[in-house]
Amino acid sequence: MSAEVRITVGEEVRTVASGTSVRDVLDGKLGRDIIAARVDGKLVDLSRPLERSATVEPVSASSSEGLDVIRHSTAHLMAQAVQALYPGTQVTIGPTIEDGFFYDFAPSRPFTVEDLPKIEQKMRELAKADLKVERVELARDEAIALFERMGEKYKVEILQGIPDERVSIYRQGDWLDLCRGPHVPSTGYLCAFKLTSVAGAYWRGDERNAMLSRIYGTAFADKEALQEHLAMLELARQRDHRKIGREMGLFLFDPISPGQPFYLPKGMIIFNLLVEYMRRLYRRYGFNEVITPQIFKNELFHVSGHWENFRDNMFLTPDPEDREARVDTGPEGWRVGYGVKPMNCPGHTFIYRAEKRSYRDLPLRIAEFSRLHRAERSGVLHGLTRVRVMSQDDAHIFCAEEQIEDEVAMNLTMVREVYSALGFTEPEFKLATRPEQHLGTEAQWRTSEEKLASALRRNLIQFEINPGEGAFYGPKIEIYVPDALKRKWQVATIQLDYNLPERFDLKYTTSAGSEARPVMIHRAILGSLERFIGVLLEHTGGVLPFWLAPEQVRVLSLSEKTESYARELTELLSKLGFRAHADVRNEKLGFKVREAELAKVPFMVVVGEREAAARQVSLRLLRGSKSEVMSVEELVARAQAEPLPS
Template sequence: MTLVHVELPDGSLKEYPKGTTPLEVARSIGERLARQTVAARLDGELVDGTKPIENDARLELVTLSTREGLDVYRHSAAHLMAHAVKGLFGKDVQVTIGPAIENGFYYDFYSEKHKFTPEEFDLIEKKMEELARADLPIERQEMSRDRAIALFRDMGEDFKVQLIQDLPNQTVSVYRQGDFLDLCRGPHLPSTGLLKAFKLTSVAGAYWRGDEKNAMLQRIYATAFPDKKELKGYLQKLEEAKKRDHRKLGKELDLFSFSEEAGAGLVIWHPKGALLRTILEDFERREHLKRGYDIVMGPQILRTDLWKTSGHYENYRENMYFTEVEEQSYGIKPMNCLAHMLIYKSRIRSYRDLPLRYFELGTVHRHEKSGVLHGLLRVRGFTQDDAHILCTPDQLDAEIKGVLQFVREVMGIFGFEYEMEISTRPEKSIGSDEDWKRATDALLNTLKDSGLPFEINEGDGAFYGPKIDIKLKDALDRRWQCATIQCDFTLPERFDLTYIGSDGEKHRPVMVHRVILGAIERFIGVLIEHYAGNFPLWISPIQAIVVNVTDNQAEYAERVFKELRAEGVRVQQDLRNEKLGFKIREAQVEKIPYMLVIGDREMEDGTVAPRHRSGKNLEPMTPADFVRFIQDECRQYH
C-alpha cells in the first residue's frame, strides 16, 4: 500500500493511504469535524472534500464555521435551486451564473416565456427539498473545452456556451447532480442531502454580465444555513430590515424623494431631510476644524486635460460625465482630489508647512448603471466628506494613525462598531511597483502598530493607490462601506507636487485621500436603517413638538413654541382642534423624540408635560428647564 504524508495546520504530520480524501482525513480526526467539513485546501488550492490526495501535501480542512465554508455550502444551494428550476420549467429557462454572496446566494435565469414571481417560491423550494432528500451525489468531472461547448450547446444552454468560449483553459470542470449539469470551478458539497435549510427571498432584473446592452435576466435571491434555527434567525432579521428600509422610512418621515422627471439616482431633499443633512455637515465641519483641517472648495467641472493628467480619463472615464463649453471638453468631477492638488500647487511649499489637510464637503457625480441604483445607498450625485492630506514621507504614519483615531471617535459617537480591510493594487492602475509597495506597507504597518484587526482584500484598491476600507456594523449586524483611507505616491508625481526640504532641495510629498462618513447620502441611509428612524436627539431634525389639549391653551402653547425655537430647539407645534391621543400618535409615527403636552394645569403653572416617543412621561418642567434638559441630553453624544 502506497502512503502519502499529510501536514495539518497545527504542524502535525499524518500518514494515509494514497487516494484518501480530505473528508476521510476529517473523519479520522473526529466525526464532528467530518460533519462540519465541506471542502479543503490542498497545498493552498481550494478543492472538493472528495478529491483524492495522491501525493504528500499540506491540508487545511474548510468547515461550515468559516466564511469560506459557508460560501461553498451556499454555492451548492445555488446549484440546487437551478436544478429545481430546470426540473420545473425545463427548456423554457436557461441557466447562467449562481454565486454565493454575503448572507446567501443568487442564480440568474434567462427566459423569453416565463416570468418568475414570489408566488412561485414555495413551488421551487418544495422541489429543492425533494432533491435534497434524494441525497444526490455532487460529482466533479473535467472535460475538454470543445467537448463542454458541444455538450451545453446540445442542452440549449447558450449562456454557458458563451462562458466556456471566453475561458482561456483547454480543460474545464462541470458538476453533475442527478440529471442536472452545470459549468463550475467548484468546490461543492459531496451531496445534496447536506443542504438542510434554505429560503428564496426575492426576484429582480439583472443584465447579462452587468451590461445594459446585453440580455435582461431574472435573478432569484435566496439564502441557506446549515440548520433551520440559524435560517429562522436570519429571516427574522430580514423582516426587521424591511421595516427599517430607508426608502420606506424616508417617505414616511418626509425626508427625501426621487423623481423620474429629475433623473434616476438623484436625491431631492425635503425640509426635514435637508435639516438632518445640514446638522451632519455642521458636525463634520466642527470636527475637522478641531483636528487642524482647512476647509476648501473646488469647482464642479474641470478641463478634461486635467483628468487625463490624473489618470481618471484612462482608468475611470466610464464612471464620469463630460460636457463641452466653448469647444473645450470638461469632466464633471467624480472625486475632489484634483482641485485640492491645484490649491497645493498655487504657491511654493516648505517642509515647515506640512502636513496640509484640505477638507471639502464636495458634491460629485458618477455614472452608475440604473440596475445598481438603490435609494440613498447607491446614487449618481452625492456629497463626500472628502479630505486630502499632503505630508512628508516621515509624517505619513502619524497622519494615517490620526485618521484612524478620527474614525474611531466619530463611529463611537454614532454607536457603530466596524471592521477593516486593506485593498491592494488592482489590475487597472497607475504608478510604479515601488510606489505601490511603499503605500501598501505604510497602511499595513500603521494598522499593525495600532493593534487593530484587519483582512486583506486583494486587487480592490483605487487605481492610484491602496486603501483601508472601514465597514460599519449596524443594529442588524449588516456591513456598510463608508470610511476609507487611501495612500497615494502617484498623483503627487503626476502633478509635480513638491516642497522645499530642510536641505533646500525639492522633495515629493505623499497624499492621503480619506473620508470619515463617506457619502453623506449613503451614511444617512445607513443611519435611518440603524436607528429605524428613531434618531438620537442631537441629530433628530425635529426634537420636540408642542401639542395642546384644547383651544383654551393655544395662545400659551404658541408662546412656548416661540420660546423654545428662539433658544435653538428644533421644535414644531400642533395646535389643531383634534383629540390629544390622535396628535400624540401622529407625533410617534413621525418618531419625534419629545411631545410637550399643554393642558389647563400646565398653562396655569407655566410648565410643559414632556412625553418621550417611547411612551414614558416626564415630570412637568418650565420651558427654560426643558431647553436645559435638551442641551444636556445632546451633550452626551459629543
C-alpha cells in the first residue's frame, strides 16, 4: 500500500502522497505562465493527480508545447462561444495547426466573416468569467451515450472509432467536449486570440461527405506575441508574388484565360535564365533535351493510363476533321479525340521505343521544357504557384533496376546544387511511400522505397516519411520550399515508375542477351517554372540575385547635360552582356532612385557632371544607403564579379 511516490522536479527529488496533483508538486514554481506539465515526457494538465513515481517538468505558455495547449484551449473556448450563440450547431474536430487552430462545425447555416466579431466577443466574456477547465474520465460507452443525448452525432462517430475503453472529456462551465487534452487550468488563461477566417471543409476531408463550416483563429501566450504575429502576416502580404509580379511588371493574369499567366518581357527574362541555367546543368549531368508533341490522340493517354486516372484534369479537343466536332469523354472517348498533354512522360516513351535499346543505352536521360496543360479545378488556382499551364524542368530517366539508386542519388546531388545556388538553404525532403491503391507487390515496394532512402542517405539528406503518399505506380521523393506565409509548396520531385514501362512495353537487351524491362524515373528539380518563380519571388521579396534580375543596371542621368554620357554607358554595359537601361527622363534624382528601388534594379549608376568630366560613375546598390564613386572600368569589374551559378 505504498501511498507515496517519488517525484523529480529539476534537481529536486521529493516524496509526496500518491494522488497529489501536478499543481501541488510544482507549487512555488507556479507562475501564471505555467499552464501545463510534462510527466515522464507526457503532456498533462496541472490538475492531473500523480499516482506513480515520475519526473515532472513545468510547461510555460510561451514554449512551443505551451502554445499548442493555449491554442487548443482557445479552440475549445471558440466552440463554447459558438454553441452558446448558435444553439443547434454541432461540433466536430478542432485541432491546432502551424500558426493557430481551427474548429469545424456543422451549423444550421454556414458562418461568414461577419459572425467572427460576435464570436470573439463571446469568447472574451467566457475568458473573463475564468471558468475552471476540468478533465473527467469516463467509459467510452458512457461518453457515446452522453454525446448521443446531446445530439452530437459527429462526436459519437469519433468515439466509435476510438479503440480505448476509457476516454476523457473536458468541461468548462456548462459546456463540455470530447478531448485528449491537456488544457489550461481555466479560461482566464486565454487572453490573446483572434479569429482570422472562415472556410468550408469536408467532414474527414472527403468531398463525398458533408461540407462543414470551419473557423480559423490564432492564439498566443500574450498580446504582444499576437500583435507580432499579425504584423508578420501583414509583412508577408507585401511579399505576395502576385503583388510583386504586378509591381515589377513580370507577368499578368486575365479572366480571358484563368490560371494561365501572360509572361511580360521582364518575367520572360527570369523564365529564360532559369531554363538556361538548367540547360548548363544538363550538359554536365548527361541529360538530352527534346521537344515532343503538345497534343496527342487520346489513344496515347488510354495506353498510359491518363485517360482513366487524369482525364478530368485534361484539356480535351475533338478531332478537327470530325464534322460533329464534339468532345466525347465517355468510355469510348479515347477513340475519337485529342488531348493536350498534362505530362511529358507518355511522349518520352516513344523516343525510347524509337530504337531497339540495350543495356549500353542506359541510363537514358530525356529532358523537356514543353508547356503542360492541366485543367485544374477553378477553386484551386493561385497566382503562379497553382496554374493551368506550366513548364517543368522535366526529365525521364530510363534505367535498369540496379541503376536506380545511383540515378536517384545523382539527381539528389543536382537538387542540392540547384537549391543552394538559388538561395534556398533548407528545402524539406520527404519520402512518399506505398499508398493504399498500388501496383506491384509489397516486397517490390519495400525494395524501391529502400533504394530511395538509401540514395537520400548517400547525400546526407535528412528526410521525413510521407506515409501512403506515393504514386500508385511507385514511391517518390518530394522536395518542398516555403512561401512568404510559410505555406509549403512542393517543387522538386523524383518518382520511381514501374508502370509506364509495362504499359508501353518498353524493353532493353541485357549484357547476357536476354530481354528486360527498364524502370522510369520521373524527376523535376525546379518543378514547374511558374511555381518556382512564384516561390522565388516570395523568398526574395523580388530582390533577385544579380544574374537573375530582369534589369541589372540602370543608369540615372542627373540632368540633360549628362544624358549622352548615360546613354554611352548603357550601350557599353549592354555590349558587355548586361541588361542595362538608361533613365534620362526629366526628373529629379531622388525620384529616379525611388523608381529604380521599386523596380528592384541591383545596380544604380548615377552620372552627374562631376562624373561625366572624370569618366567616372557613382554606384548605388539596391537597398543600399551609400553610393560609391568609381571609374567605368571598376564598375564593369564590379558587375562582372557578381556571382553566377555554374
